[in-house]
Amino acid sequence: QVQLVESGGGLVQAGGSLRLSCAASGRPFSWYAMGWFRQALGNEREFVAAITSDGRSTYYADSVKGRFTISRDNAKNTVYLQMNSLKPEDTAVYYCAASSLSYTLRPTDFHSWGQGTQVTVSS
Helix, strand or coil: EEEEEECCCEEEECCEEEEEEEEECCCHHHHCCEEEEECCCCCCCEEEEEECCCCEEEECCCCCCEEEEEEEECCCCEEEECCCCCCCCHHEEEEEEEEECCCCCCCHHCCEECEEEEEEEEC
């Protein structure tokens, strides 16, 4: 089982940027496809972005496409989410997740979750 710890959340004004990080431990990080999800208060958790184990393919939700970028550094066992042009509707707890299907980008294939990091975007 892989353990995941997110960091980098905070309070930012609309139009600003944040970079989230997710550090993995417990199993070889390079085995896993990685994803980011978010859950706003009162809403269900939703998919944000995913990246394959080798970092060559990515997939984004329409709501963040062109503003967010997912990347990974397998040498550092870390996946990142660069968030630009943030909007108040991006406010949520952001979770990273892992899939043992190394090349999947399908949101339903992610099964291991971190504890989340809060992102708040003020208008």
